[in-house]
Amino acid sequence: xxxxxxxxxxxxxxxxxxxxxxxxxxxxxxxxxxxxxxxxxxxxxxxxxxxxxxxxxxxxxxxxxxxxxxxxxxxxxxxxxxxxxxxxxxxxxxxxxxxxxxxxxxxxxxxxxxxxxxxxxxxxxxxxxxxxxxxxxxxxxxxxxxxxxxxxxxxxxxxxxxxxxxxxxxxxxxxxxxxxxxxxxxxxxxxxxxxxxxxxxxxxxxxxxxxxxxxxxxxxxxxxxxxxxxxxxxxxxxxxxxxxxxxxxxxxxxxxxxxxxxxxxxxxxxxxxxxxxxxxxxxxxxxxxxxxxxxxxxxxxxxxxxxxxxxxxxxxxxxxxxxxxxxxxxxxxxxxxxxxxxxxxxxxxxxxxxxxxxxxxxxxxxxxxxxxxxxxxxxxxxxxxxxxxxxxxxxxxxxxxxxxxxxxxxxxxxxxxxxxxxxxxxxxxxxxxxxxxxxxxxxxxxxxxxxxxxxxxxxxxxxxxxxxxxxxxxxxxxxxxxxxxxx
Numbered sequence: 282x283x284x285x286x287x288x289x290x291x292x293x294x295x296x297x298x299x300x301x302x303x304x305x306x307x308x309x310x311x312x313x314x315x316x317x318x319x320x321x322x323x324x325x326x327x328x329x330x331x332x333x334x335x336x337x338x339x340x341x342x343x344x345x346x347x348x349x350x351x352x353x354x355x356x357x358x359x360x361x362x363x364x365x366x367x368x369x370x371x372x373x374x375x376x377x378x379x380x381x382x383x384x385x386x387x388x389x390x391x392x393x394x395x396x397x398x399x400x401x402x403x404x405x406x407x408x409x410x411x412x413x414x415x416x417x418x419x420x421x422x423x424x425x426x427x428x429x430x431x432x433x434x435x436x437x438x439x440x441x442x443x444x445x446x447x448x449x450x451x452x453x454x455x456x457x458x459x460x461x462x463x464x465x466x467x468x469x470x471x472x473x474x475x476x477x478x479x480x481x482x483x484x485x486x487x488x489x490x491x492x493x494x495x496x497x498x499x500x501x502x503x504x505x506x507x508x509x510x511x512x513x514x515x516x517x518x519x520x521x522x523x524x525x526x527x528x529x530x531x532x533x534x535x536x537x538x539x540x541x542x543x544x545x546x547x548x549x550x551x552x553x554x555x556x557x558x559x560x561x562x563x564x565x566x567x568x569x570x571x572x573x574x575x576x577x578x579x580x581x582x583x584x585x586x587x588x589x590x591x592x593x594x595x596x597x598x599x600x601x602x603x604x605x606x607x608x609x610x611x612x613x614x615x616x617x618x619x620x621x622x623x624x625x626x627x628x629x630x631x632x633x634x635x636x637x638x639x640x641x642x643x644x645x646x647x648x649x650x651x652x653x654x655x656x657x658x659x660x661x662x663x664x665x666x667x668x669x670x671x672x673x674x675x676x677x678x679x680x681x682x683x684x685x686x687x688x689x690x691x692x693x694x695x696x697x698x699x700x701x702x703x704x705x706x707x708x709x710x711x712x713x714x715x716x717x718x719x720x721x722x723x724x725x726x727x728x729x730x731x732x733x734x735x736x737x738x739x740x741x742x743x744x745x746x747x748x749x750x751x752x753x754x755x756x757x758x759x760x761x762x763x764x765x766x767x768x
Contacts, residue, residue: 290360292360292391292394293398298395299354301360301361302359303367303368306359306367308511309356309463309466311353311511312511313355313459314353315349315507315511316352316504316507317348317458319500320496321344321348321451322342322348323496324450324496325342328492329490329493330450330451336450338418339421339422340450344418344419344422347419348422350419350423351423351451351454352426352455352458352459354426354427355388355427355430355459356388356430357391358384358385358387358389358427361384361387362380366380367384382431382439385427385428385430385431386440390412392423392424393412393424396423412424425452426451426452429448429449429453432448432452433456433488434448434487434488435486435488453493457489460481461477461478461497461504464476464477464480465477470605471604471759478505481494481497482494482498524635527593527755533555533557534555534556534593535593535594535613536554537552537597537752537758538551538552538554539745539749539758540552540609540723540743540745540749541744541745542743542744544733544737546749548608548761548762549742550608550609551611551612552614552725552745553613555570555590570614574617574618577618578618583618583622584622584628587616587619587625588625590613591613592632592635592636594611594613594643595632595638596636598638598642599637599638602638602639602642604759604762608642610672611642612644612646612674613646615645617651620659620663621659626665629671630669640672641670643672644673645671645673645674646674647663647674647676648677649676649677649678649679652682653683663693664691664692667692668692672695674697674723675695675697676725677699678696679698679699680708685714685720688720694721696715697725698712700726703732703735704731704732708739713739716740722739723744724736724741724744724745725744725745727745727748727749733749
């Protein structure tokens with residue numbers, strides 16, 4: 282159990298109890314209340330919850346404000362425990378889970394106490410209060426929504442595992458409203474509300490009464506308006522904190538070209554190509570990457586600029602991950618001279634701490650020419666990079682220049698053959714052997730359909746070039762990938 286010096290409090294007013302919740306729970310309750318009122322109002326125009334005379338009495342538009350209060354106070358029972366137990370944690374022990382889940386039944390008793398203010402103070406202090414039965418509809422609706430909002434249509438909920446229409450209609454509505462808010466607030470996606478909505482619709486007949494899901498469908502636009510209203514108070518939208526600010530007029534950045542994995546053109550990754558701004562007083566002219574590299578070497582800022590571009594690529598990787606777009610990675614065209622700098626491992630480690638991405642998704646090119654006459658010291662430096670999880674792609678590979686055994690000794694597991702070797706049966710044989718030995722094969726400079734077919738047949742996991750797509754910015758690749766997922 283979590284140790285705390287928190288002491289249980291007694292509450293005499295609704296406001297006191299509500300303020301006993303953590304700020305996050307109070308904010309959530311306000312949003313759930315808004316969703317609840319919309320869903321309840323729509324439900325009153327249907328036969329949902331009206332299969333009994335009691336239900337007919339309750340499911341009336343005149344109780345829309347009561348429904349709002351049901352959403353507002355549905356988790357009031359959490360005010361009776363310390364803040365550590367007010368928000369569900371995946372690593373709770375069984376005992377801690379029981380403490381957390383008890384807020385539903387405690388909440389019903391607490392709201393009954395607040396409703397029955399005539400109870401003697403001594404009974405309140407000793408906790409001996411027993412809920413007094415009532416026929417007051419608003420009172421009953423709030424009590425039931427506190428106790429039953431975590432029950433589910435298929436009996437999988439708590440605290441009692443009620444099934445189907447044994448669950449109070451208002452509790453079902455509050456439960457759906459709460460789940461819509463939770464999912465849309467926690468989903469890391471370009472479209473959190475849409476994903477949350479889709480998930481709930483798919484649960485019709487299991488977690489939710491199918492009639493209630495139909496009510497949600499009719500209320501979709503109004504619920505979306507509520508989501509938009511509170512968007513700045515939730516965790517919605519990808520939690521991507523860009524490490525590179527892409528402001529207008531910046532002198533450099535990255536463009537991305539799709540890389541495909543088959544002749545059908547299935548996008549599997551992207552190649553990031555650096556771009557640089559124009560030359561002063563020479564409109565329309567830009568410096569080549571080689572010219573920029575020489576200038577950066579002379580001025581001693583090659584490492585800084587290289588990491589600027591790497592951080593930008595890392596931002597793109599994280600955004601793809603948060604949008605749930607599956608890729609095999611982004612290949613970043615690096616300055617060859619970068620690898621001649623003294624070890625940059627500390628900066629790499631900082632990059633992966635600042636932007637916690639899958640390291641294998643950030644793939645850095647290193648030209649084969651650097652290995653032809655490499656010193657032992659340089660090879661050892663590359664080995665340190667590879668052992669620390671930096672993914673290096675040996676670019677322009679010729680099997681006769683560096684043996685696969687030597688590549689494995691250094692630590693390389695990712696290679697891109699020189700395009701001049703494509704369409705050669707001997708190259709295909711070497712590729713197949715290397716794949717069987719665990720190498721990742723990536724292709725490039727694809728400009729015709731024959732090469733696409735050949736690379737696909739050789740098992741190259743992704744390849745790019747003029748034929749696979751044009752260079753575009755990060756927003757475009759995200760948008761296109763999301764559209765592709767929906768088609």
